[in-house]
Amino acid sequence: MNLDAKLRRRAAEGNPVRVGIIGAGKFGAMFLSQCGHHPGYHVLGIADLSADRARATLDRVGWPKERYDAPDAATALAQKKTWITEDADALIEADGLEVLIDATGNPAAGIRHALKGIENGRHLVMVNVEADVLAGPLLAKKAEQSGLVYSLAYGDQPALIAEMVDWGRTVGMDIVCAGKGTKYLPAYHHVTPDDVWTHYGLTPEQAKAGGMNPQMFNSFLDGTKSAIEMAAVSNACDLVPQDDGLAFPPCGVDDLPRILSPRETGGVLSRKGTVEVVSSVERDGRPVFRDLRWGVYVTFEAPSDYVARCFSEYGLLTDPTGRYSTMYKPYHLIGLELGISVASAALRQEATGAPRAWAGDAVATAKKPLKQGDQLDGEGGYTVYGKLMPAATSRAKGALPIGLAHGITLKRSVATDQVLTWDDVVLDEQDPTLRFRKEMEAAFS
Known part of the structure; x- marks a missing residue:
């Protein structure tokens, strides 16, 4: 609760936290819109594939041009301005970057x-x-070995969930389930960029005018983003996904402790210590009462009869047994909150959530019948969606991670809703990303 004071002390010393950001899209724009309102941050540089796009982003969020006219990193450091570049490596190497x-x-x-x-x-x-x-998990390990912080992004749901899990465990609660809300129907797994906008109530023309990427928005809808985010939560919080992945039960905030509890006490969970995403719509499309579409939650179990009585005395919502309860946050503010991660890393040397195990994985699953020679187009596309599964299961199956399911070719047919494996695709064994993933699997198996 003292990050603001620490930031202001750095500012008063003439030594604000120096930040570099790669990617000036929506998340980056939201961070940039806020960090300029606090003297404790100095955005030393912004790297983007298009410098003009980065400048347009700064214009859109209200930065005066004199703040980002530095011709190079050295000038930006000396004059506390911002350098814009298309060279990400040069930004990473810039003197003074923290x-x-x-x-x-x-x-x-x-x-x-x-x-x-x-x-x-x-x-x-x-x-x-x-x-x-x-x-x-391997990136975080390498950062720690070098005395550095590797952190999830506060404002994004995984970091907010990790914070709630940490709160629960710190006060001595047993964490039963953690997750978020979304809008989900089973048919969404097979939606493609061609028909995604009908599910958002938009025409393609409206979406284009708003600069909205259909593949990206489709990844939110088809379950891929939920699978990825819950894998991140699993890895950061030592929570093991359920064997069947995510069930997306319809659930409002008042029913969280009842539904997000074990099956033996009337809930839907196959195990304690897991993750789940709740849907804001019933399976027939009706809206859920007091849904959690934009929020996050954690359910926890009273460790004693005394604590269960405290739940009742202080008005906590519980399941019928009185032993399971919930904390939730109805909204998340994406990049507007990212400064918390930046300040925590620089001033406390602490992450706002970080992977510490390989507990969950998001794997590529066929959206339709695929045949030999088809090329995969990654998350939110026409060919595959992401499915959550325990990392141990992923490794045993040889499942193909959704993060590598782009631009590679199938060497045999795959049925709809079938999980793809390494053996189903043609791999470039010299690809550095593939090699690093394989190194991670070996290190955390």
Whole structure:
């Protein structure tokens, strides 16, 4: 509860926290819109594939041009301005940089930037949850070995969930389940970018005018993003996914402790200490009462009869047994909250959630019948969606991670809803991302 004071002390000393961000998309824009309102942050540089796009982002969020006209990193450091570049490596290597944010959303790029950041002594905030789920446990280990912080991004749901799990365990509660809300129907697994906008109530023209990427938004809808985020939570919180992955039960906030409890006491969970995503709509499409579509939650069990009585005395919602209860947060503010991770890494040398085990995996699953020679197009596309499973199961099956299911070719047919394996695809064994993933699997098996 003293990050603001620490940041202001750094500002008063003329030494604000120096930040570099790679990727000036929506998440990056939201962070940039906020960090300029606090003197404790200095955005030393922004790297994007298009410098013009980065400048347009700064214009959109209200940055005055004189703040980002630095011609190079050295000038930006000396004058406390911001340098814009298309060279991510140059930003990572820039003198004075303390905290590196990867907000690219590209798994291969995220892993490469993280390794480069560790090599150059930078704390890492990984907005790129796709990269984190593909190989985050090993990245976090390498960062720790170098005395650096590797952190999930506060404001994104996995970090907020990890915070709630940490709260529960710190006060002595047994964590039963942790997760988030979303809008889900079983048919969504097979939606493609061609028909995604009908489920958002938009026309393709409206979406295009808003600069909305159909493949990205489809990954939110088809279950892929939920699988990826819950794998990140599993790895950060030592929670093991259920054997069948996510069931997406319809559930409002008042029913969380009843539904997100073990089956033997009337809930839906196959085990305690797991993750689940709740749907904001019933299976017939009716809205759930007091849904948690934008929020996060944790359910926990009273460790004694005395604590269960306290639940009742202080008005906590519980299941019928009175032993399971819930804390939830109805919203998350995405990049607007990212400064918490940056400040925590720089000033406390603490992550806002980080993978510490390989407990969950998000694997590629066929959206339709696929045949030999078909090329996979990754999350949110036409060919595959992401499915959550325990990491031990993924390794035993030889399942193909969703983060590697892009631009590779099938060498045999795969049925609809079948999990793809390494043996189903043509692999480039020299690909550095594939090799790093294999190294991670070996290190955490």
